[in-house]
Amino acid sequence: MHKGNLGIFFREIRKRWNSTSLTIGLQRDLHDPIIPPEAKIPLNIRKLHAADVEHLMGYGQLKKTDVQLYHHQLDTLDAFFANCFVAENIHGEACFMQFLIGPQQNEKIQKHFKGVFPRLGTEEGLLTGAYLNPLYRDLGIMPVAIARIAEKAKYFGAQWVLTFVDKENIDSLKSYHRAGFTPYIMRYDRWFLFRMTTYFEPLDDDIVAEYDEIMGIPSDEEAKYSNSIRKAALVNGSI
Numbered sequence: 001m002h003k004g005n006l007g008i009f010f011r012e013i014r015k016r017w018n019s020t021s022l023t024i025g026l027q028r029d030l031h032d033p034i035i036p037p038e039a040k041i042p043l044n045i046r047k048l049h050a051a052d053v054e055h056l057m058g059y060g061q062l063k064k065t066d067v068q069l070y071h072h073q074l075d076t077l078d079a080f081f082a083n084c085f086v087a088e089n090i091h092g093e094a095c096f097m098q099f100l101i102g103p104q105q106n107e108k109i110q111k112h113f114k115g116v117f118p119r120l121g122t123e124e125g126l127l128t129g130a131y132l133n134p135l136y137r138d139l140g141i142m143p144v145a146i147a148r149i150a151e152k153a154k155y156f157g158a159q160w161v162l163t164f165v166d167k168e169n170i171d172s173l174k175s176y177h178r179a180g181f182t183p184y185i186m187r188y189d190r191w192f193l194f195r196m197t198t199y200f201e202p203l204d205d206d207i208v209a210e211y212d213e214i215m216g217i218p219s220d221e222e223a224k225y226s227n228s229i230r231k232a233a234l235v236n237g238s239i
Contacts, residue, residue, distance in 0.1 A: 020190045023165065024165055047086075080105075080112075087149075089136075116189065118200065120162070123157060124159075124162055127150060142172075183208065
């Protein structure tokens with residue numbers, strides 16, 4: 001077993017024995033326009049082709065360094081291949097992948113992801129499975145790709161796009177923030193003796209305050225929860 005995967009294996013055992021993790025539910029209102037940042041390279045958004053998968057997975061490199069993530073992506077591809085979008089560069093190489101799933105697949109979502117996502121409303125879509133090939137890091141791809149893939153949800157009638165990000169994954173939280181997403185709910189995953197229980201709770205003030213501080217959102221009481229402040233900051237590029 002690759003050294004990196006051995007560490008992942010033991011961390012997973014400890015997690016499933018007894019742990020609680022917090023994931024932030026984020027949402028974007030597609031009726032509210034945003035101006036996402038530009039990537040350092042031109043990007044085109046299209047559906048995934050079967051030939052993209054090997055390149056995205058680093059021709060076996062991901063399996064060596066993070067076998068858990070590798071199998072998670074492949075399992076999601078098996079279930080939702082038609083829902084996968086990629087951001088490609090000018091050479092047609094897929095740099096980033098993500099799944100956009102609509103409410104017509106609610107039963108499949110619940111079965112495949114084992115209840116970690118809420119059931120989607122008729123005007124909601126779900127983004128999940130974001131993965132950026134390490135070859136294309138530091139090019140500003142992720143927030144641009146997320147923003148543009150989320151827009152595709154309009155084609156199945158969605159106004160709201162939802163996603164969930166681990167509270168400790170600051171880089172991803174920042175990418176989604178720059179793509180126009182804001183927190184709306186909290187999810188707790190409780191593992192005990194290798195069984196997981198998932199439950200959702202409303203955002204609490206401490207989590208919102210911590211999120212706002214990380215994102216550089218004004219903290220005065222009048223502006224703190226103002227969507228207009230958040231949108232203005234996104235549009236003018238101050239956050």
